[in-house]
Amino acid sequence: MAAPLAYALIATDLDGTLLRGDDTVSDRSRRALAAVSGAGGRHLVVTGRPAPRVRPLFDDLGYDGLAVCGQGAQLYDAGAHRMVWSVTLDRELAEAALGKVEAEVGQVFAAVDQDGVDGLTLIEPGYEMPHPTLPAVRVPVRDVLWEAPISKVLLRHPTLADDELAAVARGVVGSLATVTMSGPGTVELQPCGVTKATGLALAAERLGLTAADTVAFGDMPNDIPMFLWAAHGVAMANAHEELKAVADALTLSNEDDGIAVVLERMMAGGVAPAPRREPLTPPSA
Template structure:
């Protein structure tokens, strides 16, 4: 393959270790790519507040794609470069359809100001969420445009089965995915990691063929399909392994950095 001109990488389960850290080796590789003039774009399902802790590793391109493509954040100016929001009317339609057909779902919302949720909504891992901005019925929370709509039911739900049930109800009216937990992550129609990455790459004058991308979960599938070169992590979801053109070592073994060191001759 020709040498890529841009690196697009997921964070959790991909670039970042299980404890949330970035290893010294990975940090060194990112610095060397920056010195070579190769942009590295973080493309994550994380909300903005969980991505800020990694902004120190963002190079001169200064952009992060967060919330599965719903937000492009300009790190240098600390403001949004692009928002791709779910409008209130559509949110109301989707919530009503899911409540009628996937019993037991409870909802939360994500905006630039933080997350809000219904009283029954709880963190998918106890203790990982800061206090909600608002606690109210979803019909009230959905009266503003949203970065992301979240839906959950039981901690022991199968994530793939819950996703399939939701997609069967809403179709392509919105984009629905998950990133390992039984938590529905719902974005505006057509909003994926890939579609927003394509917008950023077009602005930079870089084609899909010149992008190398890394991921591990279903929310990475559009990006891995779009990029000219794609890597699933060694412990990726089976659908990701089947989709990607290559497999990288696991995230605990600095898989992204090791592949990049080889590809760029570092």
């Protein structure tokens, strides 16, 4: 009889984590996730992407369960193609927060993810999508960004590095919004108090699971809250240093099947549900 899984819930980020740079999932990762599912585990995607931007990927993966999208602002049922739960960012607060950031650093370029299963990503003049494979609609003026309910605002600065922009935003936005950084060129404002951890906790409850059942994989500072919530947090080798600082373990990069390495070891009974006790070093493949 097979040993029980150390963790019944496998929470994975997408970009820089499960996905390779070309937006694909390797065969090895697919096999590892299938093996975990076959042993009774659950795979839960926890992504900053809004629900409409993950549907083609889910179709390719055959993923039909719950997914945490929009940095925790959306709980999406991929199989039923419906939103189970969502929260929007007040547009007046978003505009005020954006004004406070610009008062400190000068002009930034903004985009928004609209709420809903068919919501669009709108980008104002000057904003360049950091992920060119994701579709977006360019609007003529910023005011158009606020015409429909939104789940978050994305910010870019023409010269400041992401870490600098995020630090300034956290210092001035206060309770107007939660500030996070989810990837290169991606500093975001989302509803205050909403994080990947709040979305993950909600999804886990619906699945009858808890933080103690959960191993989380990620690569960027927006994954910190879910690492702090989950029993075990595994950072990719390509992860941001802020995430590595709170991780329990380090695996290989997203290009080198880092998730699969850990899951294969877990299936063999080799991942212990214990906090980090020694320096982080990537495992061998």
